[in-house]
Amino acid sequence: MILDDLLGGFVTVLTPANLLFAALGVTLGTLVGVLPGIGPAVTIALLLPVTFRMDEPAGAFILFAGIYYGAMYGGSTTSILLNTPGESASVATAMEGHLMAKAGRARQALATAAIGSFVAGTISTLLLTVVAVPLGRLASTVTAADYAALMVLSLVSVTALVGRSMVRGLLSLALGMTIGIIGLDALSGQPRLTFGQPVLFDGIDEVTLIIGLYAIGETLYVLVKGRTRPGRLAELPPPEKGSIGWMSRAEWRRSWAPWLRGASFGFPFGVLPSGGAELPTFLSYSYEKRYSRGRDEFGKGAIEGVAGPEAANNASFSGVLVPLLTLGLPTSATAAVLIAAFQIFNLQPGPQLFDTSSDLVWALIASLYIGNVMLLALNLPLIRVWVKVLQIPRPVLYAGILVFATLGVFSVSGNPIDILIAYGIGAIGLALRMYGFPIAPVILGAILGPNLESQLRRALTASNGDWSVFVTRPLSAIILVLALAAFLLPHLPWLLARARGRRTEVTRLAVGDED
């Protein structure tokens, strides 16, 4: 049954046109992923307009899947050679990876990252293939109250588990949700937070928001930080004799276990609403640092410290696709952009997607297998090209990003006012970055906030305004308890110390850094 569907997906993908889209996607994705300061979310947002005129949504999604994977591979290249994580999920890779590169072992680091990504990506895509349909069936029994609880969990965990300050994270979230409800209320038609401006009646488009916050905000921030010259690239010595795929036998032996462990961190944390790839990459890094065979080499360039986090990073993407496809629930900023992409084609991800657009879903899943193979074939041999891309003069790079950001907004809306709105949002993004506020909760709040509101209203209408619907159903109650746990988890060390009657300097755990 699943096999038939999957084979059908491969039939769709293995047409010349769609293979071309896959190849184009992974190349564009790697190209943009290599560039510092642009992650997969903004890459997809910038490339959305390219797909407007495509007749077949399948081609567009094959392109996007390629871009996402490519951006992740490209991000690891930059982290290793330049120590400039293009996105927060690559921060863990940069730590040991750049040390390896400085010690003349750049090729080994790049190889273990790329091959590990391939292994973990393939394993997690297999898992996605197996669990998607049963979970989709389960998802169709989910009620409005459960949905609302799930969204609360998703929003709380992104805010609480990623980044440094809880108050700042929650303020970012509040800002995002406020931006999300600007416009006419879908049920009553009343204008809300529009300040009487008809321009705002349609609300603020997700693409405008994402391009403004990430592409424009980041460029302005780069200017403020005076980050206008590329850093020094690590040397890339020729491959050693007797190595297989740039790695020696000993390095293969040290890599395979971290790959598998990374994949087993990445997939489940991607499925759970926990903010995407940040958490599993850091968990994998800490695990390898403490328990792996090479733990004594950490701080000097341990190959396990690259193999594990990169595998976790890649595996989490297929995990993120599970709630995205089965529930329509984005759990990371990039997943939120993918939702916007689905909406362009009038598709609503969720329990019905597997019935209504089964071909498309299976083509997307099949393209993940293909994209992984292509990247493995493309990434390492073309390393000299990516190194050239890394040396683009920064003023040219960022001026180009501004041009493409403007083009992206213009081709979505065709209205110059929306470009000005995007610039304004860029200024907000600059302020948020300067004062240490995370960006991802803004995006997720803007996309999930209105959904949360409508599910909340639906649930409460069904229960005649009785709030107990959220705790009487076991599923929603459990999800809300999980949300509370995610909220408290970072404060655990502090709470424990207080319980033992000690005051401590450690106030909270922090995982990763914001995008």
Added chain:
Amino acid sequence: MTSPDVEEGTRPAASWAQLVFAAVILLLGVLVLTQGLGVRGDLSPQGPRFFPTALGVLWLVLGVLYLASRIRAVASGTPDESTERLAHVKRLAVLAVLLVAYVYVLYPLGYVLSTALFFVGAAAALGSGHHRRDVVVGVLLSLAVYLVFSRMLGISLPPGVLPL
């Protein structure tokens, strides 16, 4: 974040700037709350007025907490390492003017000309010293984008004054 591209040493934001920023956030909370309360209808959670109002209250509470934490930090004299001082104000202002001007000349001048001009200006504002290179890149980039979008993707961009 670990040291990215070469960057100048940045300093944490000044105490007054942090307090002003926190105050602005608090004021925005007030704004959201008044806008939420301004929606017609009762405050029942099924209606359109409940969610924005609740959001405004949440924002106010968080804003007070944030302002309090800033006041405490400033009073105890600990610099906040997660913040940044505004630098390169002149360049930032130039870039902002260029961005707004870009939007206004987009239709009259057309996509290719305005984009090429904007590119050169923005690169200069971002610290480029190679103006001749920027002109070449800007012209080629805007021409390529225009041709790909209008001829291949069917997305019309303003043609403007150039005979394209």
